[in-house]
Amino acid sequence: MLIGVKNEQQLAEHLKQKEQLNQSYGAIVRRQFRKNRMAVWSLRLLYVLLFIALSADFIANERPLYCKLDGKTYFPVLRQYLVDVGLAEWESQFFQKSWHEHNYERVVWPLIPYSPQTIDRKNINYVGPGESQRVRSTWFRHWLGTDQLGRDVAAGMISGTRIAMLVGVISMSVATLIGVLLGALAGYFGDDRFKISRIRLILNILALFLGFFYGFSVRSYALNEGHFGWELTKSLGIIVLALFLANLLARVLHRYPAFAKKIVIPMDLIIMRIIEVFNSIPALLLLLSIVAIIDTSSILLVMAIIGLIRWTSIARFIRAELLRIRSLEYIEAAQALGFSEVRILFRHAIPNALTPVLIAIAFGIASAILLESFLSFLSIGVPPDEVTWGKLLNLARIHPSAWWLAVFPGLAIFATVTIFNLIGEGLTDALDPRLKE
Amino acid sequence: MYQYLLKRIFIFIPTLLVISLLAFGLSKMAPGDPVELFLRDRSGDVERDLINADRIYQETARYLGLDKPAFYFSISPAAIPDTLHAILNPIHQENLRKLIQQYGNWPQISGWYDNIRILEYEMAALPPALATGTPARNVKANLRQLYVNYQDHKISSLLGQIRQGMEQDSLLKQSLAAGFTDLMQSYQRVKSQKTRQLLYVPDLKWFGLNNQYHCWLTNFMRLDFGKSYYDNRPVADKIADALYWTILINCWALFFSYLIAIPIGVFSAIRKDTFYDRFITLLLFILHSLPNFWIATLLVVFFTTPEYGMDWFPSLGLGDLPKEAPFGDRFLERSAHLFLPVLCLTYGTLAFISRQMRGGVLNVIRQDYIRTARAKGLSEQTVIWKHAFRNALFPIITMFAGVLPAIFAGSLVIEVIFNIPGMGKLTVDGILSRDWPLVYALLMITAVLTMAGILIADILYARFDPRVSYSSKK
Numbered sequence: 043m044l045i046g047v048k049n050e051q052q053l054a055e056h057l058k059q060k061e062q063l064n065q066s067y068g069a070i071v072r073r074q075f076r077k078n079r080m081a082v083w084s085l086r087l088l089y090v091l092l093f094i095a096l097s098a099d100f101i102a103n104e105r106p107l108y109c110k111l112d113g114k115t116y117f118p119v120l121r122q123y124l125v126d127v128g129l130a131e132w133e134s135q136f137f138q139k140s141w142h143e144h145n146y147e148r149v150v151w152p153l154i155p156y157s158p159q160t161i162d163r164k165n166i167n168y169v170g171p172g173e174s175q176r177v178r179s180t181w182f183r184h185w186l187g188t189d190q191l192g193r194d195v196a197a198g199m200i201s202g203t204r205i206a207m208l209v210g211v212i213s214m215s216v217a218t219l220i221g222v223l224l225g226a227l228a229g230y231f232g233d234d235r236f237k238i239s240r241i242r243l244i245l246n247i248l249a250l251f252l253g254f255f256y257g258f259s260v261r262s263y264a265l266n267e268g269h270f271g272w273e274l275t276k277s278l279g280i281i282v283l284a285l286f287l288a289n290l291l292a293r294v295l296h297r298y299p300a301f302a303k304k305i306v307i308p309m310d311l312i313i314m315r316i317i318e319v320f321n322s323i324p325a326l327l328l329l330l331s332i333v334a335i336i337d338t339s340s341i342l343l344v345m346a347i348i349g350l351i352r353w354t355s356i357a358r359f360i361r362a363e364l365l366r367i368r369s370l371e372y373i374e375a376a377q378a379l380g381f382s383e384v385r386i387l388f389r390h391a392i393p394n395a396l397t398p399v400l401i402a403i404a405f406g407i408a409s410a411i412l413l414e415s416f417l418s419f420l421s422i423g424v425p426p427d428e429v430t431w432g433k434l435l436n437l438a439r440i441h442p443s444a445w446w447l448a449v450f451p452g453l454a455i456f457a458t459v460t461i462f463n464l465i466g467e468g469l470t471d472a473l474d475p476r477l478k479e
Numbered sequence: 480m481y482q483y484l485l486k487r488i489f490i491f492i493p494t495l496l497v498i499s500l501l502a503f504g505l506s507k508m509a510p511g512d513p514v515e516l517f518l519r520d521r522s523g524d525v526e527r528d529l530i531n532a533d534r535i536y537q538e539t540a541r542y543l544g545l546d547k548p549a550f551y552f553s554i555s556p557a558a559i560p561d562t563l564h565a566i567l568n569p570i571h572q573e574n575l576r577k578l579i580q581q582y583g584n585w586p587q588i589s590g591w592y593d594n595i596r597i598l599e600y601e602m603a604a605l606p607p608a609l610a611t612g613t614p615a616r617n618v619k620a621n622l623r624q625l626y627v628n629y630q631d632h633k634i635s636s637l638l639g640q641i642r643q644g645m646e647q648d649s650l651l652k653q654s655l656a657a658g659f660t661d662l663m664q665s666y667q668r669v670k671s672q673k674t675r676q677l678l679y680v681p682d683l684k685w686f687g688l689n690n691q692y693h694c695w696l697t698n699f700m701r702l703d704f705g706k707s708y709y710d711n712r713p714v715a716d717k718i719a720d721a722l723y724w725t726i727l728i729n730c731w732a733l734f735f736s737y738l739i740a741i742p743i744g745v746f747s748a749i750r751k752d753t754f755y756d757r758f759i760t761l762l763l764f765i766l767h768s769l770p771n772f773w774i775a776t777l778l779v780v781f782f783t784t785p786e787y788g789m790d791w792f793p794s795l796g797l798g799d800l801p802k803e804a805p806f807g808d809r810f811l812e813r814s815a816h817l818f819l820p821v822l823c824l825t826y827g828t829l830a831f832i833s834r835q836m837r838g839g840v841l842n843v844i845r846q847d848y849i850r851t852a853r854a855k856g857l858s859e860q861t862v863i864w865k866h867a868f869r870n871a872l873f874p875i876i877t878m879f880a881g882v883l884p885a886i887f888a889g890s891l892v893i894e895v896i897f898n899i900p901g902m903g904k905l906t907v908d909g910i911l912s913r914d915w916p917l918v919y920a921l922l923m924i925t926a927v928l929t930m931a932g933i934l935i936a937d938i939l940y941a942r943f944d945p946r947v948s949y950s951s952k953k
Binding site: 251252255256259260262263266315318319322323324326327328330331332334335337408412415416419420422435438439442443445448449452453455456459460463 | 490493494497498501502505508509510554555556577580581678679681764765767768769770772773776777779780781784786787891892895896906907910911918919921922925926929930933
């Protein structure tokens with residue numbers, strides 16, 4: 043009896059330990075990742091960059107963080123946010139003089155007391171970091187020099203950090219969305235597992251066609267003239283409704299065996315062809331020729347387009363992972379339990395395939411940032427009032443003697459790209475299946 | 480093997496068709512009126528009379544093939560006629576389309592459009608004394624506005640303004656009254672005889688082979704890419720000139736990078752984990768991450784301008800020695816100009832290739848047959864170069880294809896910065912000057928070249944690596 047209890051306890055403990063070992067795939071990955079010192083440091087630097095990007099307005103701003111003027115206390119940087127949303131307004135005195143010209147009783151300036159667009163008339167025509175500058179105190183020095191109009195380069199670098207991070211996040215969100223979906227379809231269904239009944243296929247194609255016709259072709263006048271977001275929602279609603287009705291009808295018609303006969307669609311082949319099309323056009327060229335035809339330049343649009351182009355590597359990663367996962371026992375078990383393929387795919391297969399995608403995302407962010415900097419280097423697709431690293435670098439070509447314009451922005455691009463590449467390498471090592479045992 | 484080749488080529492064609500659709504679709508969406516873009520540098524500021532301007536416009540549009548439908552078929556509401564593409568001016572066409580989307584009655588709308596044109600021609604035929612007066616000018620300006628307005632309140636107010644302008648001058652009123660009444664009546668007809676139900680009927684219109692896409696594609700196969708909007712030169716000639724420079728600098732860059740990368744890769748693989756290996760790996764990693772447009776800018780800033788006393792290289796471009804100059808001089812001049820661009824192109828590829836080479840050799844060295852070779856007592860040199868190196872070369876061959884798109888993109892950057900008249904510079908210039916035929920022909924050609932490169936690499940791989948078998952995939 044006693045011996046039995048002891049054995050049971052031992053067994054429980056043993057099982058617990060084993061469970062810990064089994065469940066902590068994330069912990070193993072983290073431990074492996076921490077072994078790579080370069081990658082860890084890159085991650086820390088990335089946090090710094092993210093911090094700069096988030097708090098850019100508090101680091102480089104022509105407005106004081108805090109000031110006391112005529113006995114009244116202001117927090118101009120914070121207040122600007124309220125003004126931007128329309129909740130507050132500036133007093134007239136702030137319009138009469140620029141922020142640097144007031145006689146404050148007490149004032150706390152940001153680290154860089156210039157906004158990216160602030161024009162310092164006393165320091166125009168490329169004043170270098172080491173040259174004598176006409177500023178009132180050391181705090182107001184242009185530590186990284188100025189450009190032709192007298193704009194502070196350091197402030198521009200801070201604003202460029204924000205844009206670069208935004209490029210990475212937005213473009214890769216778009217890319218991940220497309221890549222995961224298409225890659226998962228290709229990998230999970232392969233060439234032989236996507237079966238669909240004849241009638242469902244026909245009705246879905248028909249519904250898609252009619253949905254587009256009634257949603258977009260017929261409604262294009264309403265889409266152009268009305269409130270775009272609302273009309274777009276209506277159009278998409280029409281498509282969804284058409285698809286829903288088609289599937290409902292298909293279910294009813296399944297009674298007839300001639301309709302219910304299954305057809306196999308080679309998902310993998312189709313999606314791999316699409317990937318091949320995208321890969322055979324150099325991304326930069328494709329990006330340039332798409333951005334060129336957009337009349338209104340918007341940096342958000344450029345980011346989205348980068349995402350639309352760079353999803354292929356994510357799709358390939360997740361495809362490879364799902365090819366492995368789809369033959370695992372737990373998927374077979376789920377199939378045996380009679381779950382629908384869609385449910386298995388989204389609830390059971392994709393969540394387990396997402397970790398390796400991080401590698402593709404890390405490298406993807408690096409290349410997205412490079413693409414965007416080169417576009418703004420050529421000043422294509424970037425609105426004129428936006429300051430980015432690429433744009434600053436371009437100024438150096440116009441005026442070669444301003445070495446600070448050539449060195450600092452490029453260094454920032456290089457550092458950011460390297461950070462993401464190192465994180466990507468670290469992740470690759472950490473997720474290497476050979477180390478998993 | 481041959482089956483595999485046939486299969487590859489068979490897949491190649493639909494992919495190309497998809498790319499051609501993409502390029503054609505993008506070129507159709509490009510902003511601006513192609514005729515205006517084509518005419519802009521030729522017409523100058525000469526103010527032509529209406530009839531001449533119309534004739535030239537139509538001739539140009541026909542010359543550019545714009546009088547044809549865009550594609551083999553179109554699916555649109557039945558209210559939209561299959562002859563809408565015959566309205567050559569894209570702005571007018573778009574406006575008419577919007578009118579149709581409101582009222583759905585093409586016969587009436589087409590009558591309205593004809594009446595505007597008739598009135599415009601009547602105005603053009605007015606005696607000069609009358610036509611230069613202020614009322615006539617106002618009427619003319621308002622009449623032109625009718626072409627680009629589709630909202631009811633705007634059209635009504637424009638018609639009201641035209642009536643007012645005509646009231647101011649009795650002679651004008653007399654000569655235009657009939658035309659104006661027709662115009663008013665036709666607008667009333669547009670509004671009263673709506674056939675909006677036609678908007679909800681899908682209609683497939685088949686245009687046959689005589690369409691813009693078909694012509695563009697067949698011309699493309701015959702290497703006729705149209706004429707540049709910018710200087711009227713055939714696009715094919717411009718591309719041929721540019722291709723020479725791109726291929727020249729890229730061949731040199733590829734040659735140098737393979738030349739340097741392969742030994743580096745092999746040595747750092749056989750001395751794995753030594754100081755030498757770590758140093759080289761780190762160096763290559765840094766080189767790989769250095770953005771080439773930054774390095775190029777730095778080189779241009781520091782080494783081609785006299786500002787910093789390091790003016791060692793000639794400034795941008797290719798140099799301008801005449802063809803009669805001795806070969807040696809020309810060679811030196813060219814080399815001096817191409818040194819920096821080729822350097823910029825080389826270092827990135829170099830880093831990439833040698834990292835791959837190192838990985839490849841490391842992979843091979845672990846194999847059993849290497850151990851066997853060593854056990855046989857072969858010298859280390861023989862083992863490395865005869866057994867390991869040869870087998871590690873295969874991935875390097877395929878990589879040639881992977882490097883190709885990167886090379887095109889990379890040389891785009893470098894050509895722009897160093898002002899070399901290659902494909903990349905041509906593309907960027909084409910985009911900046913809105914020379915769409917050039918830009919989209921370049922997009923197609925680059926894609927074709929890249930795909931051909933990948934195909935060739937696959938064939939080489941299949942031909943030379945005995946381990947690869949293509950008889951069946953699994």
